[in-house]
Amino acid sequence: MSFRLYKKLSAIGMGSLGGISLYYFLNTSESKLKKVHNSWTTNYTPSVKWDSNWDHRAATSLSKPLSKDATPEKENAFNEKLEKTKSKATRHLIMIRHGQYNLNGATDTERILTDIGRHQAKLTGKRLAELKIPIDDVVISTMTRAQETGKIILKELSDSKIAISHDSLIEEGAPIPPEPKVGHWRPEQSQFFQDGSRIEAGFRAHFHRADPNQEKDSYTVLVCHANVIRYFVCRALQFPPEAWLRISLHNASISWITIYPNGRVILRSLGDAGHMPLKYLSTTCFSYxxxxxxxxxxxxxxxxxxxxxxxxxxxxxxxxxxxxxxxxxxxxxxxxxxxxxxxxxxxxxxxxxxxxxxxxxxxxxxxxxxxxxxxxxxxxxxxxxxxxxxxxxxxxxxxxxxxxxxxxxxxxxxxxxxxxxxxxxxxxxxxxxxxxxxxxxxxxxxxxxxxxxxxxxxxxxxxxxxxxxxxxxxxxxxxxxxxxxxxxxxxxxxxxxxxxxEVDEGFDGETFFLYVFLAAIVILLLVVGQQFLGSFGKRKRSQTVRKQVETGTTNSTDIDYDWLPAQTLRNLQNSPNGKGKISPKQSPRQRKAKRAAGDD
The missing domain is CATH 2.60.40.10 (Immunoglobulins)
Incomplete structure (x- = not known):
């Protein structure tokens, strides 16, 4: 194996080793680059697209589509029908969680509001009255703690025009298995099946865009429970519904969702309890x-x-x-x-x-x-x-x-x-x-x-x-x-x-391969430099050193005749041209006689 071939194989081997080391380092390092699938400024594609017909009440879904060969008269009639079925008003849904209640109650009738819970409901009612919201109706869960909270709030509003109704669909329950799971709350799967369908029915009953015949914006108050409110928020915003338990709500807090005529949904507030003093802030399991x-x-x-x-x-x-x-x-x-x-x-x-x-x-x-x-x-x-x-x-x-x-x-x-x-x-x-x-x-x-x-x-x-x-x-x-x-x-x-x-493991694979990669790069640079310098020196020597071409003897005095026999020299001297360029020819018999006589 020649030296040049050896250098080439060494360079290829060190380059491969360096590349493998770089690949390992980039794929195992904690500081590796994050993959960015989309630019936030150009070529952006949403990961989840908004479903404008989430409530199945869009005007186009309520009318029979036109045929391809429809006449202009039919198109005009279809457009008029669309305008009549379009929503024109905005719906505001204000969800209020009940106040703090007695956790030690064995049945629902024993789980009544505590003194703090009643004061929380009173403060929330005053807050709604201060906002001067034109509330049209109040829907209250049929559970005891929600009923008490609703009565206290209505007393603070003191508006006889407000329509009051009670709905068992928005009672507390287990809407859907949460992700991630929690250790202290593990209902049976059958409970999720029963409560989940009921709470989903409550969502579809109350969360939708305004009816086409509704002319003015409406404000509806739902007095219900934390699990129900959190599930409703995730469903309305088209978030994963299993994320409902990642949200925490204070007792008697206010969550406000707005549904526009085009189906767009806005969350105006979530668990707002800023109207309460610190001593009245509480959740089910915590009190300040x-x-x-x-x-x-x-x-x-x-x-x-x-x-x-x-x-x-x-x-x-x-x-x-x-x-x-x-x-x-x-x-x-x-x-x-x-x-x-x-x-x-x-x-x-x-x-x-x-x-x-x-x-x-x-x-x-x-x-x-x-x-x-x-x-x-x-x-x-x-x-x-x-x-x-x-x-x-x-x-x-x-x-x-x-x-x-x-x-x-x-x-x-x-x-x-x-x-x-x-x-x-x-x-x-x-x-x-x-x-x-x-x-x-x-x-x-x-x-x-x-x-x-x-x-x-x-x-x-x-x-x-x-x-x-x-x-x-x-x-x-x-x-x-x-x-x-x-x-x-x-x-x-x-x-x-x-x-x-951080545990000191002694041998760090990432650092080792990093050093190997750096050493491979240095050796590769040295080999490339040596190859470059070697090729450059050869080109320089080829330009300065010229080949000597043999041209023969031009001067007859420079010829050495001592090695020739005497008879040959005499024949050369007696030749017509006198330059000895023609060698005398002898027959085989003459050459044999000369060797026998010993004539040199």
Missing amino acids: TVLRRKLRKKVKFNKNIKMKSTFLLVLLILPTIILTLEGNKIFAHANEDEIDEDLVDVENENEGDNEDSESALVGDDVEPDEDSESTTSPDANTHLLFVRPLYTPGSQLELPGGVPVEFLIGFLNKGKNDFIIETVEASFRYPMDFNYFIQNFSAIGYNREVKPDSEATVLYSFLPSESFAGRPFGLNIAINYRDSNGSPYTEAVFNETVLIT
Whole structure:
């Protein structure tokens, strides 16, 4: 193999290796370029096109189409019919969620408004009166809490011209399986089938463009429920209906949708509760009044932490005393019993799994995993121990991204009744506001029975995402249990800020292939440079070095005759031209005689 062929094969091999390395790096790097399918300024194609005839009330769909051979008279008649069937007015649908109600009611008649809920409804009625909206009719759900809310609002409006009706189609229920699913609310599939068809019928009954005979704009108020309103909003805006549970609504909030004659739909407001003071803002599972009470307890908790830190410092100064007094048990008791009880009072926890399946199915307003008041039993003690990674109480917990986190929860029954550990769930919260959820982990069911004066331990694990590395999150861990009487309890065993760290794997494939790619580029450039310089030097030498052409002997004195025999030299000298260019010819017999005589 020649050297030039070797260089060519080396260049091709290094170029291929560099290309493979570049492809691997671009397809595995976290900073790879995002694919942009459409420009936002030119050649834009909507991902989902708007259906103008979503209510099947467009004028063209209400008239028989013309035939291809229609006469001008028929075309004129068809156009006149279209004008008569076109909508001319705008419809405004104002949806109001009921006020806060008694969640402990076993039946719908027992789920009446609380004092806060009645005040919320009164404030919303005043808000509608201040807006001076010419309300034409009010449609109220037939459930008790909606009926109470509607009566309070109508009292504030004090307009006898308003038409009042009651509709069972807009009762609370499960409209469609949500995506993503939530852990604490899991109705049966049959419930979605029953409630979904009913709520969809309610949407088609109330959401459509104005009738052709309607001359003036109309304003309709719907007093109903959170699940119904959220589903109606998604359907009216032609959003995926399974996204309804991604929306949260305050009690007695106002959501306003406008439907224009051409079928266009506008959302003017969603869950507007700006007319309420902070102390009256609430959802099904959360109240700002409870939050302020817990913030005061949090200040007290911080003072307790300072006192405990001082106490720990004293213990560090006196190690000999600690070693003689079962030091490990003292630390475990102080940190787990004292601090965990305070943590329960600091932040509100997720509402436990709904044991009464009927209450969840017949119409409890479902909120997407919002906090509720933690209820704990005085006869139960819980302890938390992180198995992986190890955690020292009092320091910030660091969780490696992409690595499973495991912890044990100890449950001690100090009472006389049995307890049943139902589920354990965990979630990441926004560190500045623990009411804002970042990620929910699966709730694991245990159904572990704990007898009086007994203790049980359960194991829970979850996997933090690698994409969270380098960011702090609020980690909330809650245990749900109930006693033998069926009373449910929820306790937060951990509610602190944690830091997600990036795992150092030692060998980084992306960095390795990046270096290989850079080395291949450098070697390729060197080979290309050497080839270029080599070809340039050859061309230069070919121009300066000329070939010497043999022209023969031009001067007879330069000829060497010593190697010729003497007889040949004499013959040359005696030749007519005297230049010795003609060699004398001898017969074979003469040459043989000469060799025999030894004549040189």
